[in-house]
Amino acid sequence: MNLAELVARWRALESTERIAGAEWSFAAEWARDEPGRLVAGCLLLSAAGWLFYLRFQPRGRPAARMALAACRSVLMASLLLILAEPVLRLSIVGDGRPLVCLLFDGSQSMAIEDPLSEVETARLAAALGTEPTAGPRGEAKGATSQVYRVARVDWLRALLNQRTNNFQRRLQDRFRTQAYIISRADGVDPLPPASDGAAGDFDEWSRGLTAECPLTALGSALSDLGRRPGTSGLAAVVVFSDFDQNSGPSAVEAARRLGTPVHTVGVGPTTIVDLSVALETRALLKKAERETPRIALHQTGLDGQTVAVRLSARRLGRSAVDQDEVTIGRRMVALDGPTTLVEFPYVPQEAGRWRLSAQADLVVRASRPPATSAPRESHLENNRADREINVRDDFLRLLFVEYEPTWEWRFIKEVFHRDSLVGPAGFRTFLRSADPQVRRAGGLFLPSLTPSRGDFFANDVILLGDMPGSTLSTQFCELVKEFVGKFGGGLVVVAGPRFGPGQLAGTPLAELLPVTADPGARVHDDRPFELRLTPKAAQTDFMRLGDDDAENAKAWRNLGPLNWYQGVTRVLPGTVLAEHPNDVCADGRTPQPLIAVRHYGNGEVVYLGFNETWRLRRKFGERYYRQFWGQMIHRLGVSHDPVAGKYVEIDIQAAPTSPERRSVVRNVELQRELAAATGGKSYDLLNAADLVDDLRPPARPDTRLELVPLWNTWPVFCLVVGLMFFEWWARRRVNLP
Numbered sequence: 001m002n003l004a005e006l007v008a009r010w011r012a013l014e015s016t017e018r019i020a021g022a023e024w025s026f027a028a029e030w031a032r033d034e035p036g037r038l039v040a041g042c043l044l045l046s047a048a049g050w051l052f053y054l055r056f057q058p059r060g061r062p063a064a065r066m067a068l069a070a071c072r073s074v075l076m077a078s079l080l081l082i083l084a085e086p087v088l089r090l091s092i093v094g095d096g097r098p099l100v101c102l103l104f105d106g107s108q109s110m111a112i113e114d115p116l117s118e119v120e121t122a123r124l125a126a127a128l129g130t131e132p133t134a135g136p137r138g139e140a141k142g143a144t145s146q147v148y149r150v151a152r153v154d155w156l157r158a159l160l161n162q163r164t165n166n167f168q169r170r171l172q173d174r175f176r177t178q179a180y181i182i183s184r185a186d187g188v189d190p191l192p193p194a195s196d197g198a199a200g201d202f203d204e205w206s207r208g209l210t211a212e213c214p215l216t217a218l219g220s221a222l223s224d225l226g227r228r229p230g231t232s233g234l235a236a237v238v239v240f241s242d243f244d245q246n247s248g249p250s251a252v253e254a255a256r257r258l259g260t261p262v263h264t265v266g267v268g269p270t271t272i273v274d275l276s277v278a279l280e281t282r283a284l285l286k287k288a289e290r291e292t293p294r295i296a297l298h299q300t301g302l303d304g305q306t307v308a309v310r311l312s313a314r315r316l317g318r319s320a321v322d323q324d325e326v327t328i329g330r331r332m333v334a335l336d337g338p339t340t341l342v343e344f345p346y347v348p349q350e351a352g353r354w355r356l357s358a359q360a361d362l363v364v365r366a367s368r369p370p371a372t373s374a375p376r377e378s379h380l381e382n383n384r385a386d387r388e389i390n391v392r393d394d395f396l397r398l399l400f401v402e403y404e405p406t407w408e409w410r411f412i413k414e415v416f417h418r419d420s421l422v423g424p425a426g427f428r429t430f431l432r433s434a435d436p437q438v439r440r441a442g443g444l445f446l447p448s449l450t451p452s453r454g455d456f457f458a459n460d461v462i463l464l465g466d467m468p469g470s471t472l473s474t475q476f477c478e479l480v481k482e483f484v485g486k487f488g489g490g491l492v493v494v495a496g497p498r499f500g501p502g503q504l505a506g507t508p509l510a511e512l513l514p515v516t517a518d519p520g521a522r523v524h525d526d527r528p529f530e531l532r533l534t535p536k537a538a539q540t541d542f543m544r545l546g547d548d549d550a551e552n553a554k555a556w557r558n559l560g561p562l563n564w565y566q567g568v569t570r571v572l573p574g575t576v577l578a579e580h581p582n583d584v585c586a587d588g589r590t591p592q593p594l595i596a597v598r599h600y601g602n603g604e605v606v607y608l609g610f611n612e613t614w615r616l617r618r619k620f621g622e623r624y625y626r627q628f629w630g631q632m633i634h635r636l637g638v639s640h641d642p643v644a645g646k647y648v649e650i651d652i653q654a655a656p657t658s659p660e661r662r663s664v665v666r667n668v669e670l671q672r673e674l675a676a677a678t679g680g681k682s683y684d685l686l687n688a689a690d691l692v693d694d695l696r697p698p699a700r701p702d703t704r705l706e707l708v709p710l711w712n713t714w715p716v717f718c719l720v721v722g723l724m725f726f727e728w729w730a731r732r733r734v735n736l737p
Helices: 003-010 029-032 035-056 062-083 118-128 152-160 167-174 206-208 216-227 251-258 408-418 438-439 453-457 474-485 508-512 533-538 549-557 613-617 623-638 668-678 690-695 714-733
Strands: 018-026 086-093 100-107 115-117 147-151 176-185 187-190 234-241 260-267 273-278 282-285 294-300 304-317 326-334 337-344 352-362 384-392 398-402 427-431 462-466 490-494 575-582 592-598 603-608 681-684 704-707
Touching: 018 029, 018 147, 029 623, 035 062, 062 714, 115 118, 115 408, 118 147, 118 152, 152 167, 152 206, 167 176, 167 690, 176 206, 176 216, 216 234, 216 251, 234 251, 251 668, 260 668, 260 690, 273 352, 273 384, 282 623, 294 304, 294 352, 304 427, 384 474, 408 427, 408 438, 408 613, 408 623, 438 714, 453 690, 462 474, 462 603, 474 490, 474 508, 490 623, 533 575, 603 623, 613 623, 668 681
Parallel strands: 100 176, 100 234, 234 260, 260 681, 282 384, 398 427, 398 462, 462 490, 490 603
Antiparallel strands: 018 086, 086 704, 115 147, 176 187, 273 294, 294 337, 304 326, 304 352, 352 384, 575 592, 592 603
């Protein structure tokens, strides 16, 4: 067995792959850029090992001392080589079999149990070679017909577990296959490699199928798939999903960037009788001021039907028993079109935490002719939507700390002066460059950053602008840290071009940030760029600037190209809402964050790497700008109770109901568009078996590079430990101390 075969077994390469070449290199920058330093270091360490035994260890026979000197020299040189991080670059060539990637939807909508008639269930079971073992459930529709409810993911498992004419076996016979699942909102995870089928076991993929991801982000999944190692020679991609895209970038654009045909297999019904409810209202309301919660009724198959809509409120007390529901309003609504909006005026009369609930039920009229049966809904769990709100009898208090007036400072001041929950009485600022006499005059300006503890903790949200570190006293930083961590206050750090977040490095405030500030960083203004939203932005209320994805994208495009941003060293995982499209952090992989958020103690901190969100006003006036800052401040101020000195834990969601339950119908339009835009074909579970025969991608030998780190492997560990043990053992044998 040659070296190539040994490496192939070590890396668990497929039998159809071979190693075409191998090169040694070093990952450490100092060793890669200046190999002379590495050679000189190894020689010096080797010489030190020989010098130690031949000059300073006179005991023992010369031959034994030379052996020990050689062992010590190799050991010390090996340690330096480990610090240089040696890697092996392998060129791996396939045999020409096309590579096909299968992408399975693992979102929560795949757990929906679709009601199917006995005939529909029998057709699916026959096509998949299985039996409808998950049903029947529900009430009989007739004397001989029943409703079966089977989860969508279970139908996918049935497709993969066929024992005759197995779908997975046929794919493996003709193609090299890799399978992935959408198990998170920002990418995909690989499924276990398929077996060779020798024992007839082809259910590795089906065992890995889950339905737990809270969002369907097909665009992010396809983009991540294209970045995966070993997918550069893709011949085709097959997507199994209900295509309920509700988060992330455009799936069609991401599919086009793959540069390969994308075939789609639809799961779930294309038409269904269903009514779903969404409740939209602000999370923070003011006592005795009018609010208009909006209820959106989404329906399919119910045109012309009448529903009874009810909006109610329940006071959430601090005890385990909540108060009874109070009806805010009732209304009979005729459904006309896919979406009907219903508004109820609401004037909260008591401060505290409340849960608003919207309920919609079909009205079955007794006068209906016997020949026309009332439509039967498929899913009833989405007929109710809840939203937790906080009603305050006082205004929100904002403190904006800034060095000098900026456009952001001016426009934020204007927005909240006109906000009913803040107003002129609730907005205060400390402007470092302001005349001391103006600051002492009171009113809008504060004379000092460190007032009494009672006055300081009376704030609900603190905005910290572009301040030099020398003006931020330790007392102020400690007060802010206690304000956020203990009392649940909100902090917004807005980086400016003059000083930047590096000024916070080494202060107590650095611990609060969702990023690691670089004290030596400079402003990045070499080229304009457009901010890019992450999948997490769709789950964050203040990042949603439109009623749907299209309007939200339009609002953020209105920001236009940005000319600069402040860079950071690294970012905490799972906190970034918007990022730079090209620049990365110090690790070389993580995009530079532009907007990030994190919880710290009982409060929350938002970081902005630029102070030009005022550009959102460019075409549409204050609409999106006010919405961005208003939703953010209301969110941060909800959990803070300055009067009681306590905090209230409350979950603020961008959507009152799960996005995966808003629509229970397969998005056939997106499914077909994905396939048509890339030259693929569209299927469903009834004809999915035809997909294997229709796949005829050209054979093209693919070559991929694989980096194998050698410095952190078991052989290297055993070598170092073995040399150390041998030297210890040899010294004992020759009686060296």
